[in-house]
Amino acid sequence: MSDVTSRKYIKTKFEGVFYRLSSKIRNPKTGEPDRIYCFCYTDAQGKGHWKTVGRHSEGIRPPMVKSERAKFIAEIASTGINPATRDNVTIGQLVDAYLAWGRSEGKYVDQHYSQYKAHLKAKIHDLPVSALSSGLLSNLKAELLATPTGNTKSKKGGNVKSRGRAKPRKTLAGQTVNNIFSFMRSAINRAIATGAWSGVNPLSTKSGTWKMVKANNERLRFLTREEAKALLDDLEKRHPQLHDMALLSLRTGLRPTEIFKLRGQDVDGNACGLYIIQKGGKRVFVRVPEDMIQMLQAYKRKPAEPIFQQPRKRTAFDKTPACFQTAVRKLNLAPKDGDSLYAVTLHTMRHTFASWLAQSGKVSLMELQKLMRHKNITMTMRYAHLFPGQENEKLSIIGDMLA
The missing domain is CATH 1.10.443.10 (Intergrase catalytic core)
Structure with a gap:
């Protein structure tokens, strides 16, 4: 295994399942170095790799690692996609793929992409999808709702003011924020459907952890x-x-x-x-x-x-x-x-x-x-x-x- 020459891996009785002793973490019950369990696998190019599953002190045991290895290898065989590589897929990769697919299918994706690009791309485009925790998403939602729209500064850098009184600052509409997150959710759903990413969509409202903005976007005005x-x-x-x-x-x-x-x-x-x-x-x-x-x-x-x-x-x-x-x-x-x-x-x-x-x-x-x-x-x-x-x-x- 080319990527494990500096570590000592100890074989268990289960095929492909190993552990190594941590040099920093000790088992709180025994005081001995904690065991870090992992398994080995071979990629499509024949190169060997290790994948860490967890520590003995966290409740991980060799039979559990054996089961994880079997599922991991079966997924590679059925989809041709390495789950370990897929875990590092960024939000930007999924968004770009969804944008290209949407355009080819004639779907109206450019408007919502332009909103994503203007207000959120710089913050999360390079993040792994797995980094989209509920806490991060809630913070992003709050930041977007506080984002000012339009140009709030004069050419000299000062705040734009009306005569004698500052104009109230407009912020992004709730529906605009929803459009941005809906676009991201669709991109992740598309990736799940094609096998480019796996897991529960962190922007799914069905799980109960993510909530869209309650936006009142019903137009009240019609013309005489x-x-x-x-x-x-x-x-x-x-x-x-x-x-x-x-x-x-x-x-x-x-x-x-x-x-x-x-x-x-x-x-x-x-x-x-x-x-x-x-x-x-x-x-x-x-x-x-x-x-x-x-x-x-x-x-x-x-x-x-x-x-x-x-x-x-x-x-x-x-x-x-x-x-x-x-x-x-x-x-x-x-x-x-x-x-x-x-x-x-x-x-x-x-x-x-x-x-x-x-x-x-x-x-x-x-x-x-x-x-x-x-x-x-x-x-x-x-x-x-x-x-x-x-x-x-x-x-x-x-x-x-x-x-």
Whole structure:
């Protein structure tokens, strides 16, 4: 064994199971040098190695080491992966592999990766996955929740202040923190599924040890008819493609990410619908109004070309152009206190689509769930209060009695 020439290993009666005497640790019961049990194995290149299992004072015994060796060797034989090497796999290796796989499968992974890269990569990318203890994860979560967003300093290095009063510092939203950890969890789950790593995912919420942030990310703001018209008129002059994306979302309820991914081949004029890639990477068919089909066909894109393309780059959009917020601010649609629950984004068009349908009284809650493509009715229930009802008449009963 090339890596054990400086240590004396004593053979036990079990094949491949040895122990060595510790030069520093003594058994507290006997006072003698503690036994450190290990086993030997040979890798695919025929090179011998030792793997330490534990100490006698910790309750480790030769039969236990024999069982561990048998499982270790069986795993190498069945998977071709050395578990000892796999234990040293870093978070960065799993994240990079998941990112490459997600992109090849057409999954929308870049947005969450960019959040991971901006806020967490420098801290944990080179750590072994086995180092993700519950304590470390809790500390990272707390640090992320306290992370300021945007530029909090002036060009000269001083704090940015309003006239006579410092502006309140914004921190990362709870949902952004959840997105980062969800991305990491998916990367580890993918590694477990492919055999690149083994063990219990430390970010699994099923075990009860890890908890996501309780984030209130339900958008409360939807546009009035006048606001929607004013915003679309402004966008048409400012950015025609962005106008069409916003109009498409308002008319169909499509998510911005689904619109960004549309290709020429996804428009089916005969069936009057679109083939979209929704959350999770699943491709589905969605019926849309005929004038929306005509609007998309007017771009005359080739089958594999993105319908909406970034200027000069000729590539698909990966985020909403900044001029959307320019229009929002110009029209005074942004919340004055910066509350993200009332912010107007491109996704607000989808929220407005659902809200207007609910207010119309012409669709049921189940029909709205289908139109929004929600996985469960709970997601649709956020619009339940908008459905016409007799609440006002009921609330007047007490007033009438008092009168």
